[in-house]
Amino acid sequence: MTTNVGILGATGAVGQRLIQLLDPHPEFEITALTASESSAGEDYRDAAKWRIDTPIPDYVAEMEVRATDPTYVPNDVDLLFSSLPSSVGEAVEPKFAEEGYVLSSNSSNFRTDEDVPLTIPEVNADHLDLIEVQRDERGWDGAIVKNPNCSTITMVPPLAALEEAFGLERVDVSTLQAVSGAGYDGVTSMEIIDNAIPHIGGEEEKMETESQKLLGSFDGAAIEWHDVDVSASCNRIPTLDGHLENVWADTSDDVTPAGAAEALREYPSIDLYSSPDQLIRVFEEPDRPQPRLDRNYDNGMGIATGGLKETTHGINFNCLAHNTLRGAAGASILNGELLLESGYI
Numbered sequence: 001m002t003t004n005v006g007i008l009g010a011t012g013a014v015g016q017r018l019i020q021l022l023d024p025h026p027e028f029e030i031t032a033l034t035a036s037e038s039s040a041g042e043d044y045r046d047a048a049k050w051r052i053d054t055p056i057p058d059y060v061a062e063m064e065v066r067a068t069d070p071t072y073v074p075n076d077v078d079l080l081f082s083s084l085p086s087s088v089g090e091a092v093e094p095k096f097a098e099e100g101y102v103l104s105s106n107s108s109n110f111r112t113d114e115d116v117p118l119t120i121p122e123v124n125a126d127h128l129d130l131i132e133v134q135r136d137e138r139g140w141d142g143a144i145v146k147n148p149n150c151s152t153i154t155m156v157p158p159l160a161a162l163e164e165a166f167g168l169e170r171v172d173v174s175t176l177q178a179v180s181g182a183g184y185d186g187v188t189s190m191e192i193i194d195n196a197i198p199h200i201g202g203e204e205e206k207m208e209t210e211s212q213k214l215l216g217s218f219d220g221a222a223i224e225w226h227d228v229d230v231s232a233s234c235n236r237i238p239t240l241d242g243h244l245e246n247v248w249a250d251t252s253d254d255v256t257p258a259g260a261a262e263a264l265r266e267y268p269s270i271d272l273y274s275s276p277d278q279l280i281r282v283f284e285e286p287d288r289p290q291p292r293l294d295r296n297y298d299n300g301m302g303i304a305t306g307g308l309k310e311t312t313h314g315i316n317f318n319c320l321a322h323n324t325l326r327g328a329a330g331a332s333i334l335n336g337e338l339l340l341e342s343g344y345i
C-alpha cells in the first residue's frame, strides 16, 4: 500500500530531483504535479526542461501539470512535496494546509517561524510534534513541515554529535558551495568559471538561525533555540554538486580529534528508507572529503567529515553533503517518511 504524493514546483531543479527519487520509492507514488500558470495544462515532458541524468519516468512524462492551487490537486493526495520559489511558497503553502494537505517543504519561507517544525529526522525528529501546536494556532487540518537550507543541513548533524558529547559554545563556518545550489539560472558561466564569489544572499543568516533552531529542545509547546553563537561566511565555487564546509566548533568540555571522530561515527541514524545506515562518515585522509569523490556517499544522503584538528577552544573539521539530495529533495522526502512513520499522513 503506497501513499499518494504530489509535487508543487515539479518542473524546477529540485522538483526534478524529487521525481527522480520518488519514482523508485517503495512508500510513495507520484499522482499530482504542479507548476506556474505558464506550465499548467501541458504534459510534464513538454512543461519541464529535464536536466537530470536519468530519463523522465514514462508515466510522469505523460502526466498533466496543474496550476499550483488547492482546487487543482486531487483530494486523495496525502502528502505534498513543495519546491517552489520561497516567495511563492509563502503565498500558497498556507492555502494548501488550510485545505487539509500536509506539506513537506524545501522552500525557505517559514523555516524559523515558532510553530513550524524544521526537521532533520536523524537530529530532531521530536520537533515534528510541533505540528499539534501549529494546528491549534492556525486552525489547519493540514500542516507545513520544513527541511533546512542545504548548507545548514551539511553541518548540523556533526554539530549535534559534538553537542551531545562535549557541549557546544560557539561555531564558525566558512562554506565552498556548488553552483547547483543557485539553480540553473543562478550564476552564469562567465561569473563562476576561474572564480569564487564570496557572497550568497541570505545564506549566512539562514545558517546562523536555522542551526540554533535545529539544535534546540522541544518541550511539547515550543522550541527553545540553542544559545550557541554561529557565525557563517558563505562562498560560491565552480563545483557542480556538493557543499564543502570548514567548521570551527568551540566546545564546553575538552575534546581531542580522536574523541570527536568517535562521537561523529557513533552518532545514530534513524530507521527510515532514505536515511543512511551510518549518518556521518569520518575520513582519516587529510585531503578528504572532496565534492567530486564524496558527495554521493550513501546515495547522496550521507554526511562526510574529515580533517579533524584540535584548536585552542575545541575542534576544527571539514564536512560535505550533496546539496540537492541530502540538502534539498532527499531532505524533503526523508521528512515525508518521518511524517508517514509518525502517523501524520
Ligand SMILES: NC(=O)C1=CN([C@@H]2O[C@H](COP(=O)(O)OP(=O)(O)OC[C@H]3O[C@@H](n4cnc5c(N)ncnc54)[C@H](OP(=O)(O)O)[C@@H]3O)[C@@H](O)[C@H]2O)C=CC1
Pocket (backbone or CB within 6 Å): 008, 009, 010, 011, 012, 013, 014, 015, 034, 035, 036, 037, 038, 039, 040, 047, 068, 083, 084, 085, 086, 088, 106, 107, 108, 150, 180, 181, 182, 183, 184, 323, 324, 327, 328
Ligand atoms: N536548486 C537547488 O539546489 C536548491 C533549491 N532550493 C530551494 O528550492 C526551491 C526551488 O528551487 P529550484 O528548483 O532551484 O527552482 P526553479 O526555479 O528551478 O523551479 C521553480 C518551480 O516553481 C514553479 N513556479 C515558479 N513560479 C511559480 C508561481 N508563481 N506559481 C507556481 N509555481 C511557480 C516553477 O514552474 P515553471 O516551470 O512553470 O516556471 C518550477 O516548477 C527554492 O525555494 C530554492 O531556494 C533549496 C536548496 C537547493
Ligand SMILES: N[C@@H](CC(=O)OP(=O)(O)O)C(=O)O
Pocket (backbone or CB within 6 Å): 086, 106, 107, 108, 148, 149, 150, 151, 177, 178, 180, 181, 182, 200, 203, 206, 323
Ligand atoms: N542558497 C542555497 C540553495 C538554496 O536555495 O537554499 P534555500 O533552500 O535556503 O533557499 C545555495 O545557494 O546553495
